[in-house]
Amino acid sequence: MSLRLMVLLAAVSLTTCDDDPGAAGPTPPRAVRTMVVDQGGADAYRTLPGVLTAAETMRLAFPVSGRLIEVPLRAGDRMVEGEQIARLDPAEITREITAAEAKLSAALARLDATDAEFQRQRALFERGLVARAGFERISAELSAALADRRVAETELAAARDRLDRITLTAPREGVVTDLLANRFEELAAGQPVYEVAVTATLQAEVLAPEALLAVIAPGTPVSVRLPAFPDQSFDAEVTEIAADAEAGIAYRVKARLAAPPEGAKTGFSAAVSIRLPRAAGALDVPLSALVYSDTQSEPTAGESGTVYVFDEATGTVRARRVRIDGVVGTDLLVTEGLSPGERVVTAGVALLTDGEAVRLWSLPE
Structure with a gap:
């Protein structure tokens, strides 16, 4: 046999073997991981x-105006209820008190003198020795002196009250979060000094x-x-x-x-x-069982999704629509579409098709 004939026969033989459809075995079914679904336990968290x-936060301020001379706390410092935390300069208010006391002394002296004259004029008027016009004039002067005394007393009380209010005390325990005024700053009444977290x-x-x-x-x-x-x-x-x-x-x-x-x-x-709270009859299904091509975002309560259920009788998987009640950790809570005891695919769901033949995955022996 010539060499050329032998090469031709070998090529025909190889071609025949490659074209034989029975030379390779059938593709085995895809192996899938599954689990049997069941009702969960107590409520999840x-x-x-x-x-x-x-x-709660609070802004602390003086109810009176004045120059700030003591402000010991800074941001981050703690304050205790009743603690003195700031003070205004008392000099101006002390001068006001001195002036008010002098004004009250003068008003009292005038009142004493006017009252004495009133008593004398009334006795003469009752005896008919003084005209009514003169008596009415001294009566008006007495009323004015009484009014001046009341004004002086009010001004003195107000000045003393202001002196009592130049010390700022902590109304509650807290932590200073911000210092809003500086030492020697002139403050208006109500201008905040501290911001405090209770x-x-x-x-x-x-x-x-x-x-x-x-x-x-x-x-x-x-x-x-x-x-x-x-x-x-x-x-x-x-x-x-x-x-x-x-x-x-x-x-x-x-x-x-x-x-x-x-x-x-x-x-x-x-x-x-x-x-x-767990809905009545809710089943726990791993998140990995959900076909995410159906879901635009993380599954939430009230949405529906698709899972694959394994049919043991036919060895195939079937796509199943389920209703989601929520997500707890790595599990879905499913309230509709599945029954306890059914087996769902928990891995590789993106590669499956409805009705596909599969086999259960198992560890190699």
Whole structure:
């Protein structure tokens, strides 16, 4: 046999083998991870990180005007209820008191002299020795002297009251957050000296995602944990929910502590746990079972989604629409579309198609 014939026969043989459709075995079904769904247990909780802030702030000011000569506290300093925290210069008010005392002494002297003359004129008038016009004139002078005494007494009392008000005392325990006046500054009545955070009224502030707004409102009880006080939790109540979102679709929520622990300060980190009531009959399904091509954002309560349910009788998966009641950790709460005991695919759902034959994944032997 010639060499050319042998090469031709070999090529025909190779071509025949490559074109044989039975030479390679069939593609095995895709292996999938699954789990049997069941009803969950007790209500779940969502914990959000936050920070302690003052639930109440106050601005402290003198009720009188004057020159500030003592202002010992600075931002960050603590104040105790009843503590003297600022003082005005008493010199001007002391001069006012001295002037008012002199004015009152003069008014009293005039009143004594006028009253003595009035008594003399009245005795003469009663005996008919003085005309009515003269008696009425001295009566008017007595009334004016009495009025002058009352004015002088009022001015003196006001000056002494001002002297009592030149010392500023802390009405409550707190921490200075801002110093608003400087020493030797002339202050008007009511001009703030300090801004203070009231330490007895602390609140935790967190940013809550939009989905949580359906389960919280002012008055909702929550639990607060503080890393500075390990192994303790503190009761709190939601007091405020912001009307506008701040970061992404998150809203600022404030929860006031019922009894802040001794030593807690504004700026401490906090963790707020919010109870998520479980709907009757809700099933726990891993988030990884959800087909995200159906969902525009993180699944929230009231939305619907798609999961794949494994049919053991046919060895295939079927797409199933389910209703979502919420998200707890890494699980969906499903209220419609699934029944306890059904098996859902929990990994690789993006690669599956409805009716596809699959096999259950198992560890190699």
